[in-house]
Amino acid sequence: MTGSLPDAEWRHRPRLPDLLEALGEGNARFVGGAVRDTLLGHPVADVDIATVHQPNEVLRRLQATSIKAVPTGIDHGTVTAILEGWPVEITTLRQDVSTDGRHATVAYTSDWQKDAARRDFTINALFADPASGEITDYFGGLEDLRAGVVRFIGDARARIAEDHLRILRYFRFFARFGKGEPDSEAYEACVANANSLMALSRERIADELLKLLALDDPTTTIRLMVEGGILLPVLPEIDGNGVSRLASLIAREKQAHFAPAALRRLCALLPPDPTVGDDVAARLKLSNKARKRIAATLSLPPPYERPEQLAYWIGMDSAIDILLLDERMSSAALVELKHSSVPPFPLTxxxxxxxxxxxxxxxxxxxxxxxxxxxxxxxxxxxxxxxxxxxxxxxxxxxxx
Structure with a gap:
């Protein structure tokens, strides 16, 4: 890992050079996940660009270049450019004026460091020049990325006070990029401010939690959260027993070559009680489809002799969930079910x-x-x-x- 952005497939996507030319040399830099993940050699899904131009000027420049521009978050400084079907978010440099833990009032700026300073973690505040690839790192993000340290920019408690969701984001990023023990200041700040999660909308909590559970193996991180009482204010149903069930589930998923499923893992964390599952799903405002899957997974299954029969009665996803959570079920039976299909009832x-x-x-x-x-x-x-x-x-x- 160096101070220069490596070449990558996404840097050669159609019309990206036209977009950068429209914004003008020196006026735009790649930022955030695309820079971080490229430095780590990970695939890049979303590309974000920071610019000194204000949103209306961005719109004007893109339209002059015949690039489709959508004012997706123009009130917050963001315009989305559509380049032959794939989106690039372009956001004007900003600095926080005031925050209340859920929303921030921002002002535009031309100062790159001020924009970096309002971001959450050092590894997310790396800018890269599109032409030279040169990395601009104001807060030691490159070294933290190298060492597997997830660290807040500046004072951790102050950053959490600006946006309480950063507590959950911290653990999600630690699960993805952290090595060894968590940064002590960050962890202690999250523990001390766990009650502030109660001020967040349940949709935001659900979104972060499900993203965390969809990672390869978040067991260690979830255990840290339970031990620190992070989830207690909003999800008191999750305890150490749930973490043990999660660890066992993930081991069985890997053994039978099943991809992670966030809802299945949430079921592992909860007591095997459909009423509790439905309460949690309702509290998190999950979709009706997700609520039905959780209820089916945590309910006593109908009688069956073969896994395909269970899949017929409750659906393939819930059947797989139940069987993966049942340590008595052999991996061979799970693999067989994975590659089987359940026919529809042929009669009327x-x-x-x-x-x-x-x-x-x-x-x-x-x-x-x-x-x-x-x-x-x-x-x-x-x-x-x-x-x-x-x-x-x-x-x-x-x-x-």
Whole structure:
């Protein structure tokens, strides 16, 4: 790692040179995650540019170059350029005027260091000149990146007071980039200010928590959070037992080659109680789909003999969640389920009527019986399905006599 930005695929994306030319030499620098991740050799998803130009001037310059510009956050100084389908966020240099822990009032500036000073961590405050690749590092971010240290810029408690979400962001970035023990000042500041998370919207908390849980292995970081009481004010249901379940789950995910799933890992952290799961999901204002998955994963599953049968009744995602959380289930069965598909039920009530069952309430009841028998038999087709259906229709006909 050096003080110069290495070449990378994203630096050659279509129309990026046109965008930089429109902003003018010396007026724009790459900043944040694209710089940090390129220095580490990681893939880059989002590209951010900082500029001395104010938003309306950015819009004018892009339009003059026939680059689509969207005023996505123009009130906060951000314009999004669309370069052949991929977005680049361009934000005017800013400095904080006032903050209340959730929102900041900012003023535009032409001072690069003042803009860097309002960012959260040293590793996120690195600028790179687009032409030369030269890195501008005001706060020791390069050395911290090298050492695996996640450190607040300036006084940690003051930075958290500006935006309480930085507590959760700190642990997410530590899980991604940290090595060894956390920075003592940062950790102590997060512990001391954990109650301030209660002032945040639950959507912001959920977003950060799920991003953290989606990382490769956040177990150590989650344990630090539980030990420090970080989550206690907003998610008191998560304790040391949950951390142990999470560690076991992640080991099984890796053994069976399953990708991380944030909702599954959240279920591991919670007691195996669907009521608790639904309370937490509602508190975090998760989507209805996410709430149903959590409830299904934490509920007692319906009877089944084979994993595919469980997947049919509660859905593939929830079945995989339950089986991965069940340490009695073999990895081989999990892998088999991963590569299998569950067919849809092939019959309707019309098929039973065609076999002689009179229309009426019995059709619906008989169809449910056929479906249950079909699943129990392993999803038969053709003559076997026809025989199974005929047998149940016959039983219902007998009951009517």
């Amino acid at each position: 009530g019309g098929a039973l009527i065609a076999q002689g069952l009179p229309p009426g309430p019995d059709v619906s009841r008989a169809l449910k019986n056929v479906e249950a028998a079909w699943v129990a038999a392993g999803f038969p087709e053709g003559e076997e399905l026809e025989a199974l259906t005929s047998q149940i229709v016959w039983k219902f006909q007998r009951l009517r006599q």
